[in-house]
Structures are given as C-alpha cells and as structure tokens.
Amino acid sequence: MLKTMLLLVLAVFLPFAAQAKEYTVAPGDKIHIGVADEPDYSADVMVRPDGKVTVPNSGEVQAVGLTTDQLKEAITARLKEYIRNPTVTVTVLGGNSKVFVMGGGVKPTVIDATQHATLLNVLTSLGDISGADLRNATVVRDGKEIKKDFHDLIVGSDTSQDIPLLGGDTILLPPTASNRGIYVVGAVNSPRLVVYREGMTLLEAVLEAGGFSKFASPNDTRIVRQLDGQEQVIKVKAKKLIRDGDLKQNVVLQGGDLIIVEESFF
Structure with missing residues (x-):
C-alpha cells in the first residue's frame, strides 16, 4: 500500500517538478x-x-x-x-530520442529509440557481443536500474526478459574481463564509462564524468556492486564529503562498479 501511495504521489508531482526546471541539453538532442x-x-x-x-x-x-x-x-x-x-x-x-549502448563489452553506440525499439532488437543489431558479460548487463532509465537477464534473452530466447526501450535509456554491457571500468550515470554532467584505476574513489570517478550536475542530489548517490554473484548497494552521502570533508563517504571503488546519482526534484 505504501509503495502504491508513493507511486501516485510521484505521478502527480513529477510533471510539475520537471516543468519548473529550465530545459538542459542532453545526449542525443x-x-x-x-x-x-x-x-x-x-x-x-x-x-x-x-x-x-x-x-x-x-x-x-x-x-x-x-x-x-x-x-x-x-x-x-x-x-x-x-x-x-x-x-x-x-x-x-x-529531444532525447536515443538509446545509448556503452561498456567495455562493446563499442559505444547511439541508436534511434523508435516506438518499436526493444532490448532484444537493439542487442541483436550490435553484431558481435561475445565480449560482453550478459549476466551482469543492465538497462539504466532515469537513474534507476531495470534488471533483466540479457543472457537468457539472447542465448535462451526467453522473451519475458525483453522490454520496450525509451529515449534516454542506457544499456550497460560490461566486459567479461575482471578489470572493468566504472559506470557513472544519472545527474552528472557527462555520463560515461570511466577507466578504472587501482585505488580509485567515488569522487575521482564523478569528477571524470564532469562532476555533479546542478540538478543532482549528491546525498542520494549509490554504488551498485556485483560481489560473488550478489548485488550490493552502497549508499553514499556525497554532499557530506564535498561540504564537510567526510572522507568516509569517499568510497574506494572496484572495477565494474555502477555509480548512480539521483536528481533533486526541488
């Protein structure tokens, strides 16, 4: 019930929050x-x-x-x-009518998000994706992950894993190699795959992605990490790091981490 109420509140207020912002340029425009x-x-x-x-x-x-x-x-x-x-x-x-494909498993690609674009259609259009880790691939939409099993979709022909794609979606296809990059998406100025370095921290990765955008909510930053086949989510209050110098928030990253920065609605 609580989840339903939250969704209803967001459905009512998000359009007004979006209208209050002056339009800013996005990839694919x-x-x-x-x-x-x-x-x-x-x-x-x-x-x-x-x-x-x-x-x-x-x-x-x-x-x-x-x-x-x-x-x-x-x-x-x-x-x-x-x-x-x-x-x-x-x-x-x-406006943004593009789907972005990125990650070390494939060459970065921009694809038109037509009304018939689906995850399966896009994946099959990429050609050779043997270098991608399909088990740990994901779709990011509006700063949130949509979990689907790309391996079962492609190899097992499980169409229940297929979804329609929307403009602005990002498909993350990580490489199969253990030394992966860092994906920085959401409310940053230049979302991208950042080359991973031993000892790299959250703040270093965000700065390489252009820093927090003016609409970012740094305290709603999270790191999604795959650890022994399980997904681990690390919540970070990055504003405390920037404003107060709280170094506990400057998490040391691992190859393959996904950093998601949420937008502030107010």
Missing part, C-alpha cells in the same frame, strides 16, 4: 546552431554521448547540462576566435 551571415559556421548537430557538440569549422564545445542560453554563450566564446562579434542562436530541434 538534435540542435541547430545558427550564426548570422556565416553559413559555414551554421549547422544541425547531434549531442554526442560524451556530452559535446561539434561546431562547424571551430571545434568542440561541452553541451550536456547547459541551457540553450548557456550553450549559446559557450559557442559564441569559441567562435570569437574565428569571427568578429558573432551573433549566435541555439535551438533544440528534437
């Missing part, structure tokens, strides 16, 4: 960069999984986590190296 009287510097571009956009004839600019006004300012600053007093407009042409 299609953006028009317009530069007055400079067609060679104008184009429709896609925001890449690493959070950057390529501005024609002038290089890359970090885009994820910025509002359109902030991105316009960043692009304007870049173009001043090439154009005198550039007049720039930035328009989001399409």
